[in-house]
Amino acid sequence: MSVFDYFEKAKELLDFIGKNQKNISIVIHKNPDGDALGAALAMSLWLQKNGHSTKVIAPNYFSENFAWLPSAIDIVVYESLFKNTVVEYIQRSDIVLCIDFSQKSRIDQSLNEVIEKHQCKVGVIDHHLDDPELGDFVCWNSKVASTCELIYEMMNNMETDTIDDNIATCLYTGIVTDTGRFMTANMTYRVHEIAADLLKKHNIDIQSVNKFVYGSNRLSKLRFVGYVLSRCLKTVNGYNVAYITISQEDIMRFVVRPGDTDGLVNYALSVKGVVVAALFNEKKDGIYISLRSVGDFSVNDLAKQHFGGGGHKNASGGISKLTLVETITSFIDIIKGYDELKSL
Numbered sequence: 001m002s003v004f005d006y007f008e009k010a011k012e013l014l015d016f017i018g019k020n021q022k023n024i025s026i027v028i029h030k031n032p033d034g035d036a037l038g039a040a041l042a043m044s045l046w047l048q049k050n051g052h053s054t055k056v057i058a059p060n061y062f063s064e065n066f067a068w069l070p071s072a073i074d075i076v077v078y079e080s081l082f083k084n085t086v087v088e089y090i091q092r093s094d095i096v097l098c099i100d101f102s103q104k105s106r107i108d109q110s111l112n113e114v115i116e117k118h119q120c121k122v123g124v125i126d127h128h129l130d131d132p133e134l135g136d137f138v139c140w141n142s143k144v145a146s147t148c149e150l151i152y153e154m155m156n157n158m159e160t161d162t163i164d165d166n167i168a169t170c171l172y173t174g175i176v177t178d179t180g181r182f183m184t185a186n187m188t189y190r191v192h193e194i195a196a197d198l199l200k201k202h203n204i205d206i207q208s209v210n211k212f213v214y215g216s217n218r219l220s221k222l223r224f225v226g227y228v229l230s231r232c233l234k235t236v237n238g239y240n241v242a243y244i245t246i247s248q249e250d251i252m253r254f255v256v257r258p259g260d261t262d263g264l265v266n267y268a269l270s271v272k273g274v275v276v277a278a279l280f281n282e283k284k285d286g287i288y289i290s291l292r293s294v295g296d297f298s299v300n301d302l303a304k305q306h307f308g309g310g311g312h313k314n315a316s317g318g319i320s321k322l323t324l325v326e327t328i329t330s331f332i333d334i335i336k337g338y339d340e341l342k343s344l
Contacts, residue, residue: 038174063259070166102132148174168202
């Protein structure tokens with residue numbers, strides 16, 4: 001989808017929402033990152049400014065590093081004691097907006113069933129590579145760096161400037177986090193233009209954004225990271241591949257909280273010579289896999305073919321229903337099928 005196609009689809013979505021007050025549920029994916037949270041909160045605040053009633057819904061708890069974002073305190077977590085509140089709000093909704101995802105597997109199955117049972121209109125705003133399988137109104141562009149970039153383009157294309165300081169802070173945070181502080185392969189000059197425009201027109205405390213997101217670590221988290229790097233980071237012999245394993249025992253031992261494992265896979269990718277990195281995070285319902293790469297190697301293809309996942313060319317993920325040991329063994333066997341990953 002070109003940027004022009006995106007604007008056309010966004011106009012269809014906004015025309016449906018219209019100017020008369022509507023109840024709108026804004027749903028984000030499991031284990032939400034800064035882009036999902038920033039985009040959803042920005043969209044929620046913007047729709048509220050335009051007279052609508054909104055509720056941001058997260059399938060599970062998110063990192064405390066994003067709890068400071070404007071209106072984050074109003075997010076309702078589906079897996080919590082407020083599950084009935086989520087169901088009731090969706091049942092009252094005129095439309096459900098799926099932000100930063102377009103695949104049913106990205107949210108809780110029972111939450112999917114609640115949305116499908118209600119049979120209301122569904123809008124999607126997303127930038128991942130996978131062809132959307134959700135949505136009556138699909139605003140999708142996989143060529144941009146973040147969903148916050150898409151939200152900005154939508155708002156900026158309006159006749160009046162409706163972005164305020166809080167909305168700008170949410171959008172800027174999402175852009176910063178999904179580009180790895182402007183360092184990922186999907187960076188473009190447009191991303192810099194958008195960031196500059198947000199900073200020029202609005203009061204965004206850059207130091208606070210970076211402090212909250214990257215510089216507010218609990219001592220227990222830092223000790224967990226130290227343990228992971230010293231004991232759980234390994235390489236595949238003969239290949240430019242590194243991986244990290246995190247067991248349920250590790251999670252309990254260090255009292256790991258939501259978001260504590262975010263970014264760990266990048267340590268593996270930072271090892272000199274490594275082209276592909278993986279993080280295997282053992283949870284009760286399976287082994288969650290984060291994949292990263294540099295250059296031309298597509299971990300998105302690898303995730304799709306072997307782990308039922310997807311994402312971006314250089315950043316993707318999936319899940320395994322095998323044990324942790326079996327998953328690692330399978331991963332290493334898969335890697336050995338790629339001659340281009342062999343060490344020189």
